[in-house]
Amino acid sequence: MLNDIEFVLSHTTHPGNIGAAARALKTMGLSKLKLVNPKQFPSAEATRRASRADDILANAKVYNSIEDAVAENRIIVGTSARSRTLPWPMIEPRELGRKIAAEPERRPVAILFGTENSGLTNEELSLCHYHVYIPTNPEYSSLNVASAIQLIAYELRLAALDNKDIIMPEPECDDPGELPATGEQVEQMFEHLQQVMEHTEFFNPLKPNKIRMRIRRLFNKSDLTDSEIRLMRGFLASIKKYVPQREEKE
Incomplete structure (x- = not known):
């Protein structure tokens, strides 16, 4: 399941966020990262922030348009922190994980993230089948893009564990x-x-x-x-x- 999920970052302005995203993915067993017109990549700052997840950076694919990045995906999910003018199917990360686990025929899945300041544009969100939102504190809903990726990646890993797509090794005891x-x-x-x-x-x-x-x-x-x-x-x-x-x- 996790091998069929791709994280797509659109127009990322700070290379450190790309590195932090790579680290967030690797800790949860995800590995596929796509970048759409990043302001600076490759970058020493991205590698530093990746903290030994530089293999994910090395395998990251760069695209000129978000349409090209999601051309082969069967489900496209956009991250949205606020309500848009046109209502769209909204789901939470946990529900998203269950949906991906239950519908293997609709993979590979792309999860889109927009710029640090404004997120995905309405045009980018219109490409999506679902909008995923993190139910943060309404009085302070600001989330760094790498933090949002970490939260969603965590829920996807839980769904994969529940679906028995991942078998966790039994803890070893040397004492x-x-x-x-x-x-x-x-x-x-x-x-x-x-x-x-x-x-x-x-x-x-x-x-x-x-x-x-x-x-x-x-x-x-x-x-x-x-x-x-x-x-x-x-x-x-x-x-x-x-x-x-x-x-x-x-």
């Missing part, structure tokens, strides 16, 4: 102490805890109450690891060792 504790370890810790509670007279086993069940429930919520069990048992041992010393002093 055995961070593995989940075994049932035996947990039971041994509870037994140790009960001994300490009896030793400190916090818990009297001859008086029926729910304290033991509540403490068990408390620790079961924590998904204890091997290292956490050992930490708790070390702490309990120190308490049991300290109590008779305190009694002797008293």
